[in-house]
Amino acid sequence: MKERLTIAMPKGRIFIEAVELLKKAGYDLPPEFDESRKLILDIEQAGLRFILAKPVDVPTYVEHGVADVGIAGKDVLLEEEREVYEVLDLKISECYLAVAGLPDAKKRGVASKVATKYPHVASSYFREQGEQVEIIKLNGSIELAPLIGLADRIVDIVSTGRTLKENGLVELEQIVPITSRLIVNPASYRLKDQMIDELVNKLSAVIEGGKGQ
Ligand SMILES: Nc1ncnc2c1ncn2[C@@H]1O[C@H](COP(=O)(O)OP(=O)(O)OP(=O)(O)O)[C@@H](O)[C@H]1O
Numbered sequence: 001m002k003e004r005l006t007i008a009m010p011k012g013r014i015f016i017e018a019v020e021l022l023k024k025a026g027y028d029l030p031p032e033f034d035e036s037r038k039l040i041l042d043i044e045q046a047g048l049r050f051i052l053a054k055p056v057d058v059p060t061y062v063e064h065g066v067a068d069v070g071i072a073g074k075d076v077l078l079e080e081e082r083e084v085y086e087v088l089d090l091k092i093s094e095c096y097l098a099v100a101g102l103p104d105a106k107k108r109g110v111a112s113k114v115a116t117k118y119p120h121v122a123s124s125y126f127r128e129q130g131e132q133v134e135i136i137k138l139n140g141s142i143e144l145a146p147l148i149g150l151a152d153r154i155v156d157i158v159s160t161g162r163t164l165k166e167n168g169l170v171e172l173e174q175i176v177p178i179t180s181r182l183i184v185n186p187a188s189y190r191l192k193d194q195m196i197d198e199l200v201n202k203l204s205a206v207i208e209g210g211k212g213q
């Protein structure tokens with residue numbers, strides 16, 4: 001039987017750019033890919049199986065080996081710290097993690113509260129800065145926290161800066177630039193090295209080729 005490679009794809013924002021990248025790399029993805037509500041899609045001739053997961057769960061599927069490879073934002077990889085190899089920067093879904101707050105946030109002083117979807121990244125960052133903060137985990141609408149008095153500052157993704165601006169918040173510090181990465185299960189990397197190398201090489205060619213554009 002032909003060997004099959006299972007790829008964990010993040011639904012949502014990254015999905016469209018990732019599909020475009022795979023198509024440019026020569027993977028003939030059927031039109032149903034863009035429209036389907038199915039969570040498992042097979043491309044028999046190419047020996048590929050795609051599973052569509054919530055972005056934050058992609059490293060979990062790859063760590064457990066039910067997916068051989070996956071596409072995940074660097075933000076998720078930093079937060080989740082899963083046992084996976086990060087093999088390629090796909091240079092898609094660019095954004096960055098930043099500290100933000102109300103314009104007077106820095107003057108607030110001790111017992112500072114920070115709201116975030118990224119408690120691990122945020123606590124490491126403030127520890128490195130030598131600042132003691134209380135981290136409050138939220139799951140979305142992070143910008144609401146300082147407006148409503150739940151926190152003084154937030155750690156969140158910034159892309160266009162529009163969400164901060166429209167809510168009267170300002171960026172205080174940039175933490176780390178973010179792009180999506182190709183991740184690989186360590187055992188799959190040994191057992192399916194040919195298929196994985198082929199995928200990495202084809203994607204690399206597109207990424208390198210796109211640099212000058
Ligand atoms: N403006 C942005 N806001 C959030 N994530 C972004 C942005 N731009 C790029 N990204 C990337 O996209 C990923 C999030 O994708 P998406 O918003 O679809 O998932 P999600 O946060 O799980 O969404 P939801 O919780 O609404 O399902 C992030 O991990 C990040 O790497």
Ligand SMILES: O=P(O)(O)OC[C@H]1O[C@H](OP(=O)(O)OP(=O)(O)O)[C@H](O)[C@@H]1O
Pocket residue numbers: 139140141142143156157158159160161162163164
């Ligand atoms: O700089 P911008 O281009 O405005 O993008 C950044 C915003 O987008 C994301 O939110 P998302 O739309 O994923 O909503 P949620 O996290 O609040 O669910 C992120 O958490 C910021 O709020």
